Amino acid sequence: MTANKLADSQLVTLPMLIDGKAVPAADSGRTFDSVDPASQMPWARVPDGDVADVDAAVAAARAALTGPWSQTTGFGRARVLRRIAELVMRDIDHLAGLEARDSGRLLRDAEAQITFVADWFQYFAGLAETVTGQTIPTDHLDMLVYTEAVPVGVVGAIVPWNAPLLLLAWKVAPALAAGCTIVVKPSDYTPATALALGPILAEAGVPDGAYNVVTGFGPAVGQAITAHPGVNKVAFTGSTATGIAVGKSAVTNLTRVTLELGGKSAQLVFEDADPEAALNGVINGIFIGTGQTCIAGSRLLVHESLHDELVAGLIARAKAIRIGSPTDTNTQMGPLVNGIQHAAVLEHIAVARRQGATLACGGGIPEGLTGWYVEPTIFTDVHPEMDIAQKEVFGPVLAVMKFRTEEEAIELANNTKFGLAAGIWSQNVHRAHRVARALRAGTVWVNTYRAYSPAAPFGGFGHSGIGRENGLEVMRAYSETKTVWVETAGATRDPFSIR
Numbered sequence: 001m002t003a004n005k006l007a008d009s010q011l012v013t014l015p016m017l018i019d020g021k022a023v024p025a026a027d028s029g030r031t032f033d034s035v036d037p038a039s040q041m042p043w044a045r046v047p048d049g050d051v052a053d054v055d056a057a058v059a060a061a062r063a064a065l066t067g068p069w070s071q072t073t074g075f076g077r078a079r080v081l082r083r084i085a086e087l088v089m090r091d092i093d094h095l096a097g098l099e100a101r102d103s104g105r106l107l108r109d110a111e112a113q114i115t116f117v118a119d120w121f122q123y124f125a126g127l128a129e130t131v132t133g134q135t136i137p138t139d140h141l142d143m144l145v146y147t148e149a150v151p152v153g154v155v156g157a158i159v160p161w162n163a164p165l166l167l168l169a170w171k172v173a174p175a176l177a178a179g180c181t182i183v184v185k186p187s188d189y190t191p192a193t194a195l196a197l198g199p200i201l202a203e204a205g206v207p208d209g210a211y212n213v214v215t216g217f218g219p220a221v222g223q224a225i226t227a228h229p230g231v232n233k234v235a236f237t238g239s240t241a242t243g244i245a246v247g248k249s250a251v252t253n254l255t256r257v258t259l260e261l262g263g264k265s266a267q268l269v270f271e272d273a274d275p276e277a278a279l280n281g282v283i284n285g286i287f288i289g290t291g292q293t294c295i296a297g298s299r300l301l302v303h304e305s306l307h308d309e310l311v312a313g314l315i316a317r318a319k320a321i322r323i324g325s326p327t328d329t330n331t332q333m334g335p336l337v338n339g340i341q342h343a344a345v346l347e348h349i350a351v352a353r354r355q356g357a358t359l360a361c362g363g364g365i366p367e368g369l370t371g372w373y374v375e376p377t378i379f380t381d382v383h384p385e386m387d388i389a390q391k392e393v394f395g396p397v398l399a400v401m402k403f404r405t406e407e408e409a410i411e412l413a414n415n416t417k418f419g420l421a422a423g424i425w426s427q428n429v430h431r432a433h434r435v436a437r438a439l440r441a442g443t444v445w446v447n448t449y450r451a452y453s454p455a456a457p458f459g460g461f462g463h464s465g466i467g468r469e470n471g472l473e474v475m476r477a478y479s480e481t482k483t484v485w486v487e488t489a490g491a492t493r494d495p496f497s498i499r
């Protein structure tokens, strides 16, 4: 799969993290290589874990759960989380460099994501201090009834390769805030930053065993986490197919699950849109991160009156995108993460052509570059039932469709099994709200795209997932509600009557 190889001595060794210790794979001692997508060269050697490592990590997480971490109050956890945020910012250059090398993400985008990581820990520090139970009024004069949020327990966090540290922070920050402990399985393509977070958490005061990282492959490590009886909740981000397998496996132990899955998000450009703003938003929606984002605005639905002008503008902008090394500050689009993804994206392009979509620009491999690059690609004359309009490509490929009426636009937008995100471009405030209400998507952006906050819930309808991350809402996913009834009259009740 790789074009060249570094000498073994030049590879960085990245041990996994179990119970505060840097360790190799317990049973096999086997390793695999992490590959730099821009050079196609292995750069790091990582333990190839299995069930034995997951067992050890879960045991460590359970011990930390009932041990030191359970003795830390919400206020104490908040102090630790704020310190993590500071340390993440202190180490931003190191973390962003690792992320860019491992995933091929642009260095400046990786830096921006690391600042988000710090924001997430700051925000959840606040929630660690403020999330409370409730006192429940009931029909019983002589009962005090209240609820408590109890940590759900050991969390298995399984993450993909496209935004490795940020998507991990979306799980680790609320889990720690709620008092949980964690076993992480990073993607085998991008294990570096999950491992680099370990020493930061330890320095901030997270006890040994509360954050463990088991590296390896999905069918071994990921599957072992989802099926483990000692794991109370699985927080998964990845593809829909894997998410369904994760859900099936977790349910055998009634393990709680949240699933953040794929998408085929639509950008709807109405005739009353600001054309320049819409053009910019569509470019951002599909080409940032080389299209490897779950919320990629991979379907453009445009009013027929704007179609030709908008498509011409998009083609001009797409052709001008500077493709190259993720670490070059001039680069606007880097490589895809690996050879498998590269081949898959090219196959999606070939299928779209075979099915009759018109290739308006791109579609090939840019010349003169070594990594897994694909040109920014735009298809027009797309029929809503074509694969390119229905299947997640996870690459820089835009499918353009025309509509005549608002109803038609809504119908087209809702015409996939997914429901992660959507963008509406219209200067008519009535229409913007009307369409936002009609769209079946977990996030709807109006006259913007790809805005995030740790305070704003994020997740999908339909095949885009189950549950929400971020915001106050996610704290429920990391806790169990306990209801406590206290009899205050000191009376004895009729044992044979419910009242």
Ligand code: NAD
Pocket: 158, 159, 160, 161, 162, 163, 167, 185, 186, 187, 188, 216, 217, 218, 219, 221, 222, 223, 226, 237, 238, 239, 240, 241, 242, 243, 245, 246, 259, 260, 261, 262, 263, 293, 294, 295, 392, 394, 420, 459, 460, 464, 465
């Ligand atoms: P993937 O499903 O192949 O892998 C995700 C993770 O699951 C990896 O760590 C992988 O090793 C692990 N895994 C694989 N098989 C497993 C199994 N049987 N049991 C448990 N774990 C297993 O996804 P990917 O290719 O790494 O990431 C791309 C996908 O992620 C896209 O579909 C994208 O839309 C989705 N994604 C969704 C969101 C969101 O928030 N909704 C965000 C980013 C990415």
